[in-house]
Amino acid sequence: MKVLVAEDDPDIQVILRMVLTRIGKCEVAITFQGNEVLPLAKSQKPDLILLDVMLPEMNGLEVCAALKADPATKSIPIIFLTARALPVDIKEALSRGAVGYLAKPFDPMTLVGQINEILTPLGTSIGA
């Protein structure tokens, strides 16, 4: 399974790459800029996108809307993984078409399980 991660913090990038490759058994691509997500999603065709909200150049909410508006990427499930965790932020993120929302900080040992809780009703999962 291919996962595209959009995260601007280099330390969290390292942790996410380790968690997703070692525990989730995923192929991982990472970008730190919001405006790179759509072209990467089109070229790499990931099965899942993990998206931070506060990203440089284009914020995660705008990225999510752009992905959902593009026929080539609209079916890719998007999960927000972000420090903006107020109820109003969660509601806004889900209204943009994301399938789930995970708040930072996260426990790396349970992150894959949390992702699968969101993905399983959609008929997919990671870490198999």
Added chain:
Amino acid sequence: MMNDSQISFEQILSAMLHMLRETWKAKACLFLQMGDQGLLRIRAVDGIKMSDASDITLGASDGAFGKCCASNKIVEVQKPEELGSLVNLIKPLLNKDEKFIMVPVFGESKVIGLLLMGPFPKSTEVMKRDAELRSAGALCAVLSAHWRLYEWMDSIVPQLNHSLRTPLTAVQGSIGMVLGGVFGQVGNDVKEMLEMAQKGCERTVRAIEDYINNQLPTHKK
């Protein structure tokens, strides 16, 4: 703490302007708030449509505004041209023998806004009711200060959340992976120390939830 079911500051200010306008039998009453850039912005109105006024900004040193802000005194305006960008809004309301009054809203040791009300016959002796107008201005100052605080909180809370949670994610994530055995097993002493660090992270997250997400007032919640 504000939520969707509660009345907004704009509504409270508008209600107060309405009472003031009714009491003074004026056609229009406006509250202009001083912004950080020294520009005045119309924040609440009564007697005219907010949609006609919301985009108008004025230099705080222009014409009658400058006079009112600099002197902290009630100013009488007899020519619409003295109202800068407000001229088109006020001109239809102001006849030849009438005037508007401008009341400074004083707070934080400076003029933080203005009340503009009228028209009144030129013969109206406004200064005799100086205390009444100053009191209305003081109430606007209190409401305006609260409004600005909430606006500031709305901008700072997401930033605080992000700035505290992001490094915690790196700390908690690293400890979690070591404790989870991703890099092999660790000795009991190391494990005990890392568990203590992990508990510290969890306590900090709970403190963020409690103080920032639940206790700080914002418009958004």
